[in-house]
Amino acid sequence: MRxxxxxxxxxxxxxxxxxxxxxxxxxxxxxxxxxxxxxxxIDTAMIYKNEMGVGQGIKxxxxxxxxxxxxxxxxxxxxxxxxxxxxxxxxxxxxxxxxIDLYLIHWPTPQFDQYIDTYKALEKLYHEGRTKAIxxxxxxxxxxxxxxxxxxxxxxxxxxxxxxxxxxxxxxxxCKKHNIYIESWSPLMQxxxxxxxxxxxxxxxxxxxxxxxxxxRWHLQNDSIVIPKSVTPSRIEENFNVFDFELTDDEIELxxxxxxxxxxxxxxSEMNKR
Numbered sequence: 001m002r003x004x005x006x007x008x009x010x011x012x013x014x015x016x017x018x019x020x021x022x023x024x025x026x027x028x029x030x031x032x033x034x035x036x037x038x039x040x041x042i043d044t045a046m047i048y049k050n051e052m053g054v055g056q057g058i059k060x061x062x063x064x065x066x067x068x069x070x071x072x073x074x075x076x077x078x079x080x081x082x083x084x085x086x087x088x089x090x091x092x093x094x095x096x097x098x099x100i101d102l103y104l105i106h107w108p109t110p111q112f113d114q115y116i117d118t119y120k121a122l123e124k125l126y127h128e129g130r131t132k133a134i135x136x137x138x139x140x141x142x143x144x145x146x147x148x149x150x151x152x153x154x155x156x157x158x159x160x161x162x163x164x165x166x167x168x169x170x171x172x173x174x175c176k177k178h179n180i181y182i183e184s185w186s187p188l189m190q191x192x193x194x195x196x197x198x199x200x201x202x203x204x205x206x207x208x209x210x211x212x213x214x215x216x217r218w219h220l221q222n223d224s225i226v227i228p229k230s231v232t233p234s235r236i237e238e239n240f241n242v243f244d245f246e247l248t249d250d251e252i253e254l255x256x257x258x259x260x261x262x263x264x265x266x267x268x269s270e271m272n273k274r
Contacts, residue, residue: 001012001036001243002042002243004223006133006156007156007181008153010099010101010132010133010134010156010158012069012102012157012160013041013069013148013225014220014224014225014226015039015041015216015220015226015227015240015242016040016042016043016225017042017043017227017229018227018228019031019042019044020045020185021037021229022048022050022229024050025048025049026231026238027044027053027054027057027059028057030057031054032057032060033236035061035068036094037068037236038061038240040056040067040069040192040235041068041070041071041160041227042069042197042215043071043072043227044071044073044074044095046074046087046106047092047108051095052095053072055095055097056098057105057138058070058095058096058097060094061090062144063253067209068100068101069101070095070100070102071100072091072095072103072105073103073104073106074086074103074104074105074122077199077274079105079114079117079210079252080117081118082120082121084117084118084122085124088100089129092130093171093200099131100130101131101132102130102131102132102133102134102157103122103131103134104137104157104159105122105134105136105137105139106138106224108136108140108143109271109273109274110143110159110268110269110273112272112274115143116146116150116151119134119147119151120151121154122149134153134155134156135159136155136159136270137158137185138160138268139158139160139170139268140171144175150177154180154241155180156180156181157180157182158175159182159184159225160183160184161184161186161263161265162184162187162219163186163187163189163194163222164215164257164258164259165193165260165262166189166254166262166263167258169183169259170240172224175192176223181224181225183226184224184227186227186264186265187216187226187227190264194258195212196217198226199254199259200214203247203251209242212235212239213241213242215241215256217245217246218247218252220242221235244262
């Protein structure tokens with residue numbers, strides 16, 4: 001496992017495990033399997049409604065808390081300074097933890113214009129030591145620039161939809177300039193067309209790997225944090241087994257060229273659901 005160093009000096013595993021769309025009643029066993037496989041970073045959110053299950057899986061693993069990196073997020077309906085502080089307390093209680101490693105704003109929801117106050121609440125939680133790092137999800141460059149202009153701490157992470165069909169090159173350039181790590185959600189495009197693309201399959205055959213392993217490796221070698229999700233034990237293991245090969249520069253470029261700006265999720269500027 002390679003760790004990256006965030007802009008506040010905190011070390012974070014570059015490969016983590018996502019639990020979006022994992023039911024709460026199966027989250028404990030899925031998270032336990034992920035930790036037993038070797039994952040040490042688990043990414044959840046209030047809106048996933050599985051924080052209690054995730055917390056139980058963490059407890060069942062018997063791994064020391066300091067060896068794990070736990071991320072959760074404040075949902076759109078809980079934005080605002082005081083509401084965010086309350087939402088954090090609720091997430092912490094559901095997870096059964098004393099602190100969070102990374103706390104994120106889930107969406108900017110620009111129509112409601114609360115993400116500055118929300119981020120200032122995250123800064124308070126950071127200064128109190130209740131979260132080790134803070135950041136955002138689904139923020140475009142203009143949202144990030146406003147945070148940089150109006151808040152004290154730069155985000156450590158911007159978690160966004162990213163896969164070979166949506167490479168996010170302009171956003172990656174902006175984030176790199178400001179020392180913000182890109183973290184890729186839906187990194188395999190939810191098992192969609194990209195896995196079976198002839199370019200991906202050809203590279204997979206050359207390395208005797210699966211398409212999913214090739215794409216995860218592409219994310220890692222593009223210096224992104226990546227959080228694939230699966231509830232299938234064999235795929236949980238498969239997605240972790242990506243440290244025994246490397247893509248060549250030519251192979252990375254072939255995958256880079258698949259970018260076509262295709263999203264599975266909404267555009268950040270248009271997502272205002274609460």
